[in-house]
Amino acid sequence: MLKYLVKRFIYMIFTVWVITLISFAVIQLPPGDYVTNLVQQMLAISGRELTPGYESQLRELYGLNEPTHIQYVKWIKNIVTKGNFGYSFLYRREATELIAERLPMTMTLSLASFVLVWVIALPIGIYSAVNQYSVGDYIATFLGFIGLAVPSFLLALIFLFFSQRYLGRAMIGLFSPEFADAPWSWAKIADMLKHIWIPVLLIALGGTAGLIRTMRANLLDELNKPYVETARAKGLSETRLLLKYPVRHALNPFISTIGWMLPSLVAGEVIVAIVLNLPTSGPVLYQALQNQDQYVAAGFILLLSVLTVIGTFVSDVLLAVLDPRLRLQ
Amino acid sequence: MTQIALSPETPTNAPQLSEEHDNIEHTKVEVASQWQLMWWKFKRHRMAVIGGIVVLIYYIVALFANFFAPVHFSTYNDQYVYAPPQQIRLFRDGKFNPYVYGYRFERDPVSFKKIWALDEETIIPVSFFTRGEPYKLWGLIPGNLHLFGPKEEDAPFYLLGADKTGRDVLSRIIFSSQVSLTVGLVGVAISLILGILIGGISGLVGGVLDNAIQRLIEILISIPTLPLWLALAAVVPLDWTPLQVYFMITVILSLIGWTGLGRVVRSKFLALREEDFILAATLDGVPQGRMIMRHMLPSFLSHIIAQVTLSIPYMILGETALSFLGLGLRPPVVSWGVMLQETQKVAVLASYPWLLYPAVAVIIVVLALNFLGDGLRDAADPY
Numbered sequence: 090m091l092k093y094l095v096k097r098f099i100y101m102i103f104t105v106w107v108i109t110l111i112s113f114a115v116i117q118l119p120p121g122d123y124v125t126n127l128v129q130q131m132l133a134i135s136g137r138e139l140t141p142g143y144e145s146q147l148r149e150l151y152g153l154n155e156p157t158h159i160q161y162v163k164w165i166k167n168i169v170t171k172g173n174f175g176y177s178f179l180y181r182r183e184a185t186e187l188i189a190e191r192l193p194m195t196m197t198l199s200l201a202s203f204v205l206v207w208v209i210a211l212p213i214g215i216y217s218a219v220n221q222y223s224v225g226d227y228i229a230t231f232l233g234f235i236g237l238a239v240p241s242f243l244l245a246l247i248f249l250f251f252s253q254r255y256l257g258r259a260m261i262g263l264f265s266p267e268f269a270d271a272p273w274s275w276a277k278i279a280d281m282l283k284h285i286w287i288p289v290l291l292i293a294l295g296g297t298a299g300l301i302r303t304m305r306a307n308l309l310d311e312l313n314k315p316y317v318e319t320a321r322a323k324g325l326s327e328t329r330l331l332l333k334y335p336v337r338h339a340l341n342p343f344i345s346t347i348g349w350m351l352p353s354l355v356a357g358e359v360i361v362a363i364v365l366n367l368p369t370s371g372p373v374l375y376q377a378l379q380n381q382d383q384y385v386a387a388g389f390i391l392l393l394s395v396l397t398v399i400g401t402f403v404s405d406v407l408l409a410v411l412d413p414r415l416r417l418q
Numbered sequence: 419m420t421q422i423a424l425s426p427e428t429p430t431n432a433p434q435l436s437e438e439h440d441n442i443e444h445t446k447v448e449v450a451s452q453w454q455l456m457w458w459k460f461k462r463h464r465m466a467v468i469g470g471i472v473v474l475i476y477y478i479v480a481l482f483a484n485f486f487a488p489v490h491f492s493t494y495n496d497q498y499v500y501a502p503p504q505q506i507r508l509f510r511d512g513k514f515n516p517y518v519y520g521y522r523f524e525r526d527p528v529s530f531k532k533i534w535a536l537d538e539e540t541i542i543p544v545s546f547f548t549r550g551e552p553y554k555l556w557g558l559i560p561g562n563l564h565l566f567g568p569k570e571e572d573a574p575f576y577l578l579g580a581d582k583t584g585r586d587v588l589s590r591i592i593f594s595s596q597v598s599l600t601v602g603l604v605g606v607a608i609s610l611i612l613g614i615l616i617g618g619i620s621g622l623v624g625g626v627l628d629n630a631i632q633r634l635i636e637i638l639i640s641i642p643t644l645p646l647w648l649a650l651a652a653v654v655p656l657d658w659t660p661l662q663v664y665f666m667i668t669v670i671l672s673l674i675g676w677t678g679l680g681r682v683v684r685s686k687f688l689a690l691r692e693e694d695f696i697l698a699a700t701l702d703g704v705p706q707g708r709m710i711m712r713h714m715l716p717s718f719l720s721h722i723i724a725q726v727t728l729s730i731p732y733m734i735l736g737e738t739a740l741s742f743l744g745l746g747l748r749p750p751v752v753s754w755g756v757m758l759q760e761t762q763k764v765a766v767l768a769s770y771p772w773l774l775y776p777a778v779a780v781i782i783v784v785l786a787l788n789f790l791g792d793g794l795r796d797a798a799d800p801y
Contacts, residue, residue, distance in 0.1 A: 104637045111641070115649040238785040240735045242742065243777045246761055253768040356644035360739055364762070374645055375743065378652040390649060394641045401640055 101402045112390040116383040175384030184384045195369040205293040214304025233298035241357040245364040292357045307339035347404035351397040459797040466793020472786035480595040484553040487589035488567040495584040503579040516544045542573040579772035597753040605733040609672035613679025621687025635677045651745035660751040671736045686718040728791035731784040
């Protein structure tokens with residue numbers, strides 16, 4: 090058990106390291122940097138060329154004059170030792186603050202969607218398997234496929250249209266206007282709860298389809314096994330029999346889906362947040378990428394990825410706890 | 419008497435007949451080729467067959483977009499900015515004689531916006547196989563035949579409404595399929611090459627290399643796709659030609675999309691390595707290249723085809739999402755995502771909801787491809 094966990098942990102650390110490389114490399118790809126962008130913007134506004142001296146001064150100020158690998162090492166060092174993600178050129182403040190403001194909301198949304206996916210998919214999956222080829226099964230399968238085919242941002246768009254048409258206002262944002270800039274309070278949390286279910290539902294719908302099918306397939310495999318027959322012969326009630334043995338068994342692959350579901354939920358969150366203008370990481374990341382605000386962009390990509398990797402690790406541990414066969418391997 | 423004599427006969431005859439029938443069926447199954455068996459199995463999956471037909475129609479429409487669309491996607495008419503959809507009416511005076519109503523408008527006294535209404539006095543006759551706007555099919559063959567359109571070429575004809583410069587939304591949706599559907603194909607082709615190469619090496623060579631490739635795939639899967647796509651798409655310079663952007667986007671989509679295919683190929687190679695017929699071929703001294711192409715590939719080709727069909731919709735959705743955010747393809751190229759870009763503003767969406775129609779096109783084709791892929795996957799293993 091311990092050996093397995095240590096092995097997974099080392100893999101996780103290695104993965105995180107590769108992800109830091111990827112996220113830094115990706116934001117270095119565009120030609121030019123933030124200063125080039127700034128110079129162009131100033132040129133567009135004032136119509137005057139900046140002196141080359143000023144430009145290089147700016148680069149020095151932002152630390153952009155150094156070679157890329159030095160920039161990377163500095164960036165990593167600051168994150169690991171000081172928890173400092175660098176500076177946001179666009180917002181002119183610490184990137185760490187910006188990330189700290191937005192990321193918890195993204196995590197809340199993703200986790201809430203994750204829980205909702207399970208709450209929807211589990212019972213429906215069980216129902217579909219037990220009542221295979223019934224009308225309910227067909228409806229569940231069909232709705233599941235639609236959930237799979239309609240990406241969350243299209244759902245968000247369609248939702249926006251209907252809310253505008255029938256409620257007279259577009260349901261965007263997470264807070265009512267009077268709470269948007271207010272400090273946290275119970276009233277604000279209550280206000281958020283009134284709004285948050287919409288994006289959570291929109292993000293979750295896409296993920297449920299796959300899970301319903303996994304659950305259905307897993308349970309169908311289990312239901313025909315002899316131990317189910319034995320339990321039934323011994324007079325166990327049908328519900329108890331179902332929940333105690335085959336469902337538990339079918340849940341194992343379910344837990345391992347955390348790993349592949351989290352990235353897609355986070356990706357869904359990012360785009361839904363852009364459409365619905367939520368105060369999460371999506372819109373900030375989008376802006377940062379468009380403006381080459383490199384430390385903010387890299388920070389978000391890094392943290393979003395690392396969180397999903399940690400999620401995968403947790404699912405590996407859970408799986409090892411639940412399934413003794415894995416530990417013995 | 420005859421009646422009594424008949425009755426014992428029928429039960430004895432019937433099983434004989436059906437047994438004979440069974441035998442024929444049985445021998446048919448035994449001599450059928452692998453592909454024949456797959457085809458039979460696929461045909462029984464009704465949703466998959468319907469999905470296949472829908473996909474086929476989509477690609478045919480894309481191929482002959484000039485013919486199916488009433489006008490070219492760039493044809494505009496500033497008199498009909500944001501004209502609402504016209505409803506087609508099939509019968510006039512009890513005879514089949516399709517037509518649509520014309521438009522009239524009033525100015526909103528406050529905002530000077532046009533307020534459109536259908537003018538029931540102007541009747542615009544519509545017909546099939548009508549001569550209309552001239553075009554060049556695939557840039558080569560000149561023609562002016564359209565599947566349907568107004569009898570007079572200049573009459574307003576907007577079945578799904580018009581956009582901000584008075585272009586026909588329906589025609590634009592039809593032309594968009596050319597880009598949106600091929601992004602899926604090209605993207606899948608690239609990921610297929612990557613997947614077969616890398617997955618094949620991983621499965622055949624094994625050892626350290628296999629381990630390294632598996633870790634790489636795990637890492638790629640654990641990164642949320644959208645932030646990565648956004649970051650990569652933000653790299654595409656603004657002064658690139660539409661064609662360059664198009665290829666860049668497909669490459670970006672497939673850079674992450676190959677992992678699924680890579681895994682399937684690897685697991686197939688691993689399983690096949692242990693098979694007796696491979697051992698036999700090895701002992702016969704078959705060279706490795708021939709072994710892969712002649713013996714291994716045919717036995718998992720069907721799985722690959724199913725997997726490929728299931729990856730196309732993700733490519734289509736990826737392109738749509740990127741273009742919708744303004745980081746993918748850009749006008750004047752027209753794709754479903756580019757068209758949806760206009761609906762990003764809530765005000766536009768609320769006033770001109772027909773601009774959402776491209777979403778319907780996306781949803782239908784993605785659904786169809788999913789059903790088709792699902793049926794192919796079931797059929798891929800007919801034994």
